[in-house]
Amino acid sequence: MGKTCEGEGEGVEVNKLMLREQLIQFFSEDIGHGDLTSEAIFDNEKGKAYFLAKDEGIFCGEEVIFSAYQLFDPAIEVIMHKKDGDAVRGGEIICEVYGKARDLLTSERVILNIIQRLSGIATETNKAVKKMEGTSIRICDTRKTTPGLRMLEKHAVTCGGGFNHRFGLHDAVLIKDNHIAQCGGDLDTAVKRVKEKLGHMVKVEVEVESREQVKRAVASNVDVIMFDNCSPTEAKEWRKLVPDTIVVELSGGITLHQLEEYVHTGVDYISMGALTHSVKALDISLDVSVKEGVSHA
CATH class of the missing domain: 3.90.1170.20 (Quinolinate phosphoribosyl transferase, N-terminal domain)
Incomplete structure (x- = not known):
């Protein structure tokens, strides 16, 4: 990919x-x-x-x-x-x-x-990475780190073979459910406002929770779409709606024991808060x- x-x-x-x-x-x-x-x-x-x-x-x-x-x-x-x-x-x-x-x-x-x-x-990261062997799926972290230790904890993820998501609110846009809710539930409005105010060097990711939101995120031409709290079956079906030009991330309470259920979803990244918040x-x-x-x- x-x-x-x-x-x-x-x-x-x-x-x-x-x-x-x-x-x-x-x-x-x-x-x-x-x-x-x-x-x-x-x-x-x-x-x-x-x-x-x-x-x-x-x-x-x-x-x-x-x-x-x-x-x-x-x-x-x-x-x-x-x-x-x-x-x-x-x-x-x-x-x-x-x-x-x-x-x-x-x-x-x-x-x-x-x-x-x-x-x-x-x-823990290395265990997760090994479960994805033979696939193109990469394991990455989240911002659910220990206050004051983010730099070190994200470094530790890479030492285990994983990848880093954004390091903070300052280096990438992630439009989440509450941002969309504050825009009256209109995903398009949230994306439009971001693109009007930020430059071309900033990546834009949108969190989606339904098939309809996936379609709207694709139409908005964002850089990354995050499937949040969806089942393996939903992830596999939603992935078919997204062109290869857009990165697909899967997230939402996924544990080490659940990872194998998502192996065949076709997503690019699986982000896991569990790598840092409860290890x-x-x-x-x-x-x-x-x-x-x-x-x-």
Whole structure:
């Protein structure tokens, strides 16, 4: 089908400056005026620790690890054994770090919270992508992300093999049911107003919920039509009404277990809020090396 949806490509890149600002906020929330435990126990002793996968999945969080330790001490050495998008199994070392023990332990929880969540998103996305193997359907995300983590969560989707939908309200038009309702239920009016006010570089997508709305969206010559909350049978029938010049997206509460029901609908994209809004974190631990072996920190 070879068409593109807004935000497709390599996916959102991790903006290092933005990530640094976010990490400062996250660490400030957790540390406050200081880590009472680590600061009371340690001075400048050096330590070594390992990030270990405790379950099977897809890793995401490489830049988080690097940037976080740079904030604490640029001298901390980070050796990555896994890159973003790599598969991991329980017991595998993701990376090892060397530096002041106090820094390694103070930063532990924030780093783990983020990379566990991102890896969970990458893992869930990869499962969805595999269910579409052999088809031209692409899995993409939505704006149902954790406030403050959208950049990272959308990056995690791409690490799992998925694609990004729009990143925010600012980079594409998506006329939804409430927009149409506010226009008196007239889809044509909503599309006309958008096209009169916005330039040719902005893509226009319309959400439809009936066969009649599909026809009207096609007649309005929009760039993307989203079939919202429809059955696999409806999606397959509605798809026949849309020319190949218009991208077709399917959305509306679709879960991983339901995906296979939509394999033969002929749509171009399936967007899933479940990739980010209710995903299970991948189990990853930070283990500190001691003389007797490895102890769980």
